[in-house]
Amino acid sequence: xxxxxxxxxxxxxxxxxxxxxxxxxxxxxxxxxxxxxxxxxxxxxxxxxxxxxxxxxxxxxxxxxxxxxxxxxxxxxxxxxxxxxxxxxxxxxxxxxxxxxxxxxxxxxxxxxxxxxxxxxxxxxxxxxxxxxxxxxxxxxxxxxxxxxxxxxxxxxxxxxxxxxxxxxxxxxxxxxxxxxxxxxxxxxxxxxxxxxxxxxxxxxxxxxxxxxxxxxxxxxxxxxxxxxxxxxxxxxxxxxxxxxxxxxxxxxxxxxxxxxxxxxxxxxxxxxxxxxxxxxxxxxxxxxxxxxxxxxxxxxxxxxxxxxxxxxxxxxxxxxxxxx
Amino acid sequence: xxxxxxxxxxxxxxxxxxxxxxxxxxxxxxxxxxxxxxxxxxxxxxxxxxxxxxxxxxxxxxxxxxxxxxxxxxxxxxxxxxxxxxxxxxxxxxxxxxxxxxxxxxxx
Numbered sequence: 120x121x122x123x124x125x126x127x128x129x130x131x132x133x134x135x136x137x138x139x140x141x142x143x144x145x146x147x148x149x150x151x152x153x154x155x156x157x158x159x160x161x162x163x164x165x166x167x168x169x170x171x172x173x174x175x176x177x178x179x180x181x182x183x184x185x186x187x188x189x190x191x192x193x194x195x196x197x198x199x200x201x202x203x204x205x206x207x208x209x210x211x212x213x214x215x216x217x218x219x220x221x222x223x224x225x226x227x228x229x230x231x232x233x234x235x236x237x238x239x240x241x242x243x244x245x246x247x248x249x250x251x252x253x254x255x256x257x258x259x260x261x262x263x264x265x266x267x268x269x270x271x272x273x274x275x276x277x278x279x280x281x282x283x284x285x286x287x288x289x290x291x292x293x294x295x296x297x298x299x300x301x302x303x304x305x306x307x308x309x310x311x312x313x314x315x316x317x318x319x320x321x322x323x324x325x326x327x328x329x330x331x332x333x334x335x336x337x338x339x340x341x342x343x344x345x346x347x348x349x350x351x352x353x354x355x356x357x358x359x360x361x362x363x364x365x366x367x368x369x370x371x372x373x374x375x376x377x378x379x380x381x382x383x384x385x386x387x388x389x390x391x392x393x394x395x396x397x398x399x400x401x402x403x404x405x406x407x408x409x410x411x412x413x414x415x416x417x418x419x420x421x422x423x424x425x426x427x428x429x430x431x432x433x434x435x436x437x438x439x440x441x442x443x444x
Numbered sequence: 445x446x447x448x449x450x451x452x453x454x455x456x457x458x459x460x461x462x463x464x465x466x467x468x469x470x471x472x473x474x475x476x477x478x479x480x481x482x483x484x485x486x487x488x489x490x491x492x493x494x495x496x497x498x499x500x501x502x503x504x505x506x507x508x509x510x511x512x513x514x515x516x517x518x519x520x521x522x523x524x525x526x527x528x529x530x531x532x533x534x535x536x537x538x539x540x541x542x543x544x545x546x547x548x549x550x551x552x
Contacts, residue, residue, distance in 0.1 A: 305527060
């Protein structure tokens with residue numbers, strides 16, 4: 120049964136990808152990208168990877184769609200017609216694809232527990248992490264403790280992405296509040312948005328601090344919290360949103376998150392352990408792990424929230440400027 | 445046993461409404477009728493499927509979470525349909541009946 124569901128989902132994934140390639144209307148393409156992300160999230164759920172599915176649904180289907188729509192507002196929704204022939208690219212793609220398929224012939228059988236990938240460090244994480252880290256959600260143990268250095272790198276990547284986008288687009292100035300924008304006539308939207316934005320923020324906090332016990336964590340929580348503010352900006356207008364969460368504050372928050380994360384690592388050094396070794400943070404190693412994981416997850420959440428929101432601000436302020444002119 | 449039968453009935457009728465919504469989305473002639481079909485999937489199918497799922501839990505935390513999801517979806521999906529239809533209206537899209545009326549006026 121699970122195989123059947125997988126096959127259907129993978130088939131729908133392939134169809135969606137083909138439509139994305141052939142459609143010229145970029146607005147529809149963005150919507151299809153959202154569907155593609157939801158389908159991948161479903162496949163991840165079917166593989167019991169709920170944390171990954173959660174991230175895919177929140178980032179891929181939620182935020183990426185909003186950011187791509189923001190880009191479309193700047194570039195226009197029609198793809199330019201291609202004048203040159205596609206023969207050479209087709210040849211390159213066919214050769215590369217053939218090489219990749221040839222490469223998969225040597226891969227170990229799919230899903231076999233004897234595979235090298237399942238024999239390396241995974242058994243140790245599964246057997247030892249309940250004693251060493253003591254978290255019910257093993258994904259968080261691996262992500263935030265065993266692989267904390269990798270996750271620090273990921274957080275830095277998110278931070279760097281925000282810096283890159285901001286250096287190209289720039290943040291909006293806070294003093295534009297005189298400009299009327301937002302959806303004044305949509306009364307229902309405004310009321311419902313007012314009702315659910317606090318709920319979204321509470322849910323973000325739940326995901327943030329419940330990540331030790333269930334699926335979730337800093338990345339998802341940051342994205343969900345940013346989505347709440349993005350919803351606010353879409354319904355009530357960017358100028359109001361920039362008054363609530365100021366762009367200047369976002370700059371500070373984005374760097375603060377990475378700093379909190381790295382400082383936790385340095386604190387480990389300070390107490391006589393290794394970099395990002397949480398065992399030494401408290402007298403009991405497991406309690407130390409708990410403290411360390413909560414703190415770095417908070418750092419991740421803050422950075423992701425600030426990075427996503429400042430990228431959105433960058434796009435939205437450009438679009439607003441284009442509308443005014 | 446009764447609960448299980450009830451939940452099966454709810455789930456199957458939910459699946460039926462999802463299916464009719466999807467068919468309507470493809471078959472209906474213009475934007476507003478299509479939004480109507482899609483919103484059927486959003487509202488009644490969601491209620492039926494999630495209530496069916498709640499009946500299959502042990503009425504513990506999972507049931508509460510499903511209830512939260514139901515409330516959230518009931519708040520957001522009709523709002524989304526409403527916003528879509530209203531934006532189309534603001535953009536100047538006419539319903540089929542209005543198009544017919546204007547054509548009749550032009551002819552007569």
